[in-house]
Amino acid sequence: MSNKKAAKSAIVTIIGRPSSGKSTFLNTAAGEKVSIVSPVPQTTRNSIRGIINTSYGQLVFIDTPGYHNSEKKFNNQLKSIAEENIADSDLVLYLIDSTRIPGEEETLVVQLVRPFLDKTVIGINKIDLPESNQQKIKDFLTQVFPDFPQERIVSVSAANDTNINDLLLQLYKLAPEQPAFYPEEYYTDQEVDFRISEIIRENAMNLLHDELPHAIYVEIADMEWRNENKKLWVRAFIVVERDSQKGIVIGKSATMIKTIRIESIKQLRKIFDYKIELDLQVKVNKNWRQKDNVLAKLLQKSDN
Ligand SMILES: Nc1nc2c(ncn2[C@@H]2O[C@H](COP(=O)(O)OP(=O)(O)OP(=O)(O)O)[C@@H](O)[C@H]2O)c(=O)[nH]1
Ligand SMILES: [Mg+2]
Structure with a gap:
């Protein structure tokens, strides 16, 4: 720098x-x-x-x-x-x-x-x-x-x-000679909720197999500052396409979802200088990859 x-x-x-x-x-x-x-x-x-x-x-x-x-x-x-x-x-x-x-x-x-x-x-x-x-x-x-x-x-x-x-x-x-686009301290323009959802998706993708990584997206349902703004509480859903996939993401005795949660928190700690508490759940949005409104929402981050 x-x-x-x-x-x-x-x-x-x-x-x-x-x-x-x-x-x-x-x-x-x-x-x-x-x-x-x-x-x-x-x-x-x-x-x-x-x-x-x-x-x-x-x-x-x-x-x-x-x-x-x-x-x-x-x-x-x-x-x-x-x-x-x-x-x-x-x-x-x-x-x-x-x-x-x-x-x-x-x-x-x-x-x-x-x-x-x-x-x-x-x-x-x-x-x-x-x-x-x-x-x-x-x-x-x-x-x-x-x-x-x-x-x-x-x-x-x-x-x-x-x-x-x-x-x-x-x-x-x-590169052309022109002024910088962003202040020097910036290294990304992504919003906090998007980054959290991506880290959860990364861990899910790396831990799940077969077609499942493509069948998921992550939805941040709620975020709230707690402990005098020292901790960010987040409720997120891993969303799958079919009922049968829900069980795989949760895993036997909920071990899979727990591992995704723990690994995500570990990584988020490195990224943010505040604590993050994560309530992670799984839900089904049937055949979401066919739904225009879901795709539009997922892809809207690319409009900036
Ligand atoms: N050994 C090695 N592995 C690499 C290198 N670059 C990327 N990989 C691996 O290749 C795989 C794909 O890397 P990504 O960075 O996700 O590739 P990408 O082009 O962004 O992929 P998409 O987003 O799916 O298009 C991961 O397992 C990486 O760890 C490299 O230089 N050496
Ligand atoms: Mg990539």
Whole structure:
């Protein structure tokens, strides 16, 4: 962090297929837990802003849902979040998972990014893993973007913070000279209730298996300051699609819901400097992924 006024600043949309490491990158770059992460594709469901300030200026990253084709209504709405943000941003960070073979799904992202190549930096991610094949990705990039400047392709490990500064430097090089968008002490613009709901969802996603992570959303029903504003009391619901899923989230002798609650509180303690008391319950909203009003509510956080 620097006290100097930012000389350059840019809105940078992070684009990539599901699980390429967009949210992990954002957390590492910001040095804070900004966006939730899980091994399950389609973890991110909104445009999440994470802000970094250095002596070069301010970069406002917008994390987006993994870009892929699907007939499902919810997925199509998530796809449009990436499309809308990429068009409006100053710069694009395209992250590619180097442990996967670039097939049809990667080609779809290439098509999305292509009109914005002049303002794009590419990160080849997950180079810490033994199955990473950087050369394969570089060959793919030469094929799809033959004239793309090599210095704007940076191999990184978002998880291990390898070469992240090199990548940021390339973004700063492209960033326009303009005043900062946010005060320097900000690292995200998310509201407290949204962040709490996301941390609960992250823990639920990481603890539950099969289709369940996609079948849940988290609703904050009530929040109240207690103990002379030293403690925030929160009532939240993990909402599932079917009655049969309710029991799985609660678990045998309620062990699953208890674990989700305890793990969430642990993480929330690190994020906020006040105590959080969490009353966590489960309820059913039948087939919510088909309901326009529910989807609109869940996606509204991406309007900012
Ligand atoms: N080893 C390793 N794992 C990584 C790296 N970056 C991300 N991951 C892992 O990859 C998985 C997906 O990471 P996310 O950051 O959630 O990916 P994403 O692109 O935001 O995914 P969506 O939001 O679903 O589109 C998680 O299990 C991460 O821990 C990396 O550099 N190295
Ligand atoms: Mg994500």
